[in-house]
Amino acid sequence: MALKDGASRPPGRTEGPGPYPALRTYAPRAIAPRSNDEDDAAEDHIVSDVQKAALSPETVLAQMKKNGVTHVVWLPDSETNWLFVLMKADPSLTLVGVNREGLAFSAASGIYAGGKTPLILIQNTGLMESGDSMRGWTMQMEVPVVLMVGYRGWTRHGVNKDTAATYTERFLNAFNINYYLVEEDADAERISTAFAEAKKTKRPVAVLVADEYHGFN
Amino acid sequence: MMDTAEMLKAFSRHRGNAIVVPGRGGRHWVEISDKPNRDVPLGDPAMGGHASFAMGLALAQPGEKIVLFDSDGDVQMGMGILATIAEQQPRNFYHFMLDNKCYATTGGQPVPNALKLAYHDMARACGYPRAYAYDNLETFSINVERILNEPGPVFVWLKVRPEIENKPIGSRSQWRKRSQVQVVMDLKKELGIAS
Numbered sequence: 055m056a057l058k059d060g061a062s063r064p065p066g067r068t069e070g071p072g073p074y075p076a077l078r079t080y081a082p083r084a085i086a087p088r089s090n091d092e093d094d095a096a097e098d099h100i101v102s103d104v105q106k107a108a109l110s111p112e113t114v115l116a117q118m119k120k121n122g123v124t125h126v127v128w129l130p131d132s133e134t135n136w137l138f139v140l141m142k143a144d145p146s147l148t149l150v151g152v153n154r155e156g157l158a159f160s161a162a163s164g165i166y167a168g169g170k171t172p173l174i175l176i177q178n179t180g181l182m183e184s185g186d187s188m189r190g191w192t193m194q195m196e197v198p199v200v201l202m203v204g205y206r207g208w209t210r211h212g213v214n215k216d217t218a219a220t221y222t223e224r225f226l227n228a229f230n231i232n233y234y235l236v237e238e239d240a241d242a243e244r245i246s247t248a249f250a251e252a253k254k255t256k257r258p259v260a261v262l263v264a265d266e267y268h269g270f271n
Numbered sequence: 272m273m274d275t276a277e278m279l280k281a282f283s284r285h286r287g288n289a290i291v292v293p294g295r296g297g298r299h300w301v302e303i304s305d306k307p308n309r310d311v312p313l314g315d316p317a318m319g320g321h322a323s324f325a326m327g328l329a330l331a332q333p334g335e336k337i338v339l340f341d342s343d344g345d346v347q348m349g350m351g352i353l354a355t356i357a358e359q360q361p362r363n364f365y366h367f368m369l370d371n372k373c374y375a376t377t378g379g380q381p382v383p384n385a386l387k388l389a390y391h392d393m394a395r396a397c398g399y400p401r402a403y404a405y406d407n408l409e410t411f412s413i414n415v416e417r418i419l420n421e422p423g424p425v426f427v428w429l430k431v432r433p434e435i436e437n438k439p440i441g442s443r444s445q446w447r448k449r450s451q452v453q454v455v456m457d458l459k460k461e462l463g464i465a466s
Contacts, residue, residue, distance in 0.1 A: 124331075125327075125330065125331070127327075148330060150326075150327070150330065150355065150359060151355060151358065152323070152351065152352065152355050153351035153352075153354060153355065154349065154351050156317075156319070156320070156349070157319075157320065157323040157349055157351065157352050157355070158323075159317075159320070160316070160317070160319075160320030160321070160323040160324040160327070160349075161323040161324065161326060161327040161352075161355075162327060163316075163320075163324050163327065164323065164324035164325060164326060164327025164328040164329075164330075164331065165327040165328070165330060165331045166327075166331075166455075167311070167324075167327070167328050167331070167455045167458060167459070168327065168328045168329075168330070168331025168332040168462075168464075169331055169332070169459060169462060169464035169465075170330075170331040172327070186317045186318075187317045187319075187320055189317065190315075190316035190317030190320070191316045191317055191320050191324065194316060194451060195313075195316060195451045195452060195455065196452050
């Protein structure tokens with residue numbers, strides 16, 4: 055996630071023109087829907103890492119507040135580091151840090167049973183570690199919870215070198231968990247869509263935070 | 272070593288209005304409790320998660336006293352939650368742990384290093400401000416009221432006799448009278464929470 059203009063630089067980071075050092079400024083490129091005309095087909099053959107890494111933590115935080123999140127159960131991942139700084143400063147949120155992602159699902163289930171609104175914030179690696187906990191503590195117990203999942207290894211060109219990315223969507227599909235891809239601020243409403251769907255279906259719904267900035271791709 | 276049902280009866284005399292997550296003691300607790308709508312008998316949604324579930328409930332309902340009867344096998348599987356609970360410091364959370372030194376529901380195989388672990392020391396080392404250990408009913412019965420009047424989080428290591436099951440899961444008697452979803456719905460209704 056990139057910080058918006060004017061945000062301070064993290065300790066120890068001194069290089070680069072903006073809050074993030076060496077921020078790439080490629081033009082954004084839509085990933086769906088695709089047309090079948092020849093121009094698009096030709097473009098699809100270009101192996102490119104075109105992306106404007108512009109999902110700001112402020113936008114994500116605004117979505118949390120819009121959807122009434124009270125507790126963020128989380129384990130840090132590199133895609134969401136800046137979000138932590140903002141969440142910690144927000145008095146309306148309780149941050150519950152866990153040290154194994156499976157524990158996030160049972161903790162969120164308890165928070166839900168107590169009438170509050172949890173959000174689970176983890177990386178795809180930890181999501182895959184959490185399968186049985188997700189099944190037992192959220193799916194079986196019909197807990198409507200949104201999982202914000204850092205999509206480590208994700209690329210826009212379909213060629214990845216990280217098995218964390220290879221199996222992420224397959225894992226979600228195996229559990230029949232629906233998911234939404236969020237790359238930049240313009241996608242942020244998909245987070246609200248995920249909250250609405252979780253509430254309606256009484257199931258976990260995932261938001262895959264696809265941020266190419268951090269160099270996993 | 273204590274009998275789990277007798278220990279739960281001793282606790283029940285001092286329960287007050289606490290919400291009880293009976294964990295592995297559920298089969299006995301559903302026969303002892305006189306406040307079923309303030310009980311959260313979930314069986315075993317997924318092993319290792321009882322403490323984090325009960326902690327979440329305690330954080331969401333800080334005005335309610337939350338009592339959990341966890342197990343040694345569950346704690347070992349999700350041991351990291353001790354650090355999280357100690358960090359959150361829920362003053363309304365009472366973490367009792369039944370230690371039978373084995374996986375009773377799978378035939379009684381030992382949990383790792385069952386005879387040498389000091390669970391109350393582990394809880395203290397993780398940051399629980401108060402932790403106790405009891406291996407006989409009389410001493411526990413004398414102290415349980417005082418423990419429940421202390422601010423949480425409190426960890427209480429209880430050494431109990433194993434109640435080993437060897438029948439296949441499908442042929443065991445079903446002690447849960449309500450589904451997990453119904454249990455949570457009943458609790459929310461009891462607490463005045465809109466579902």
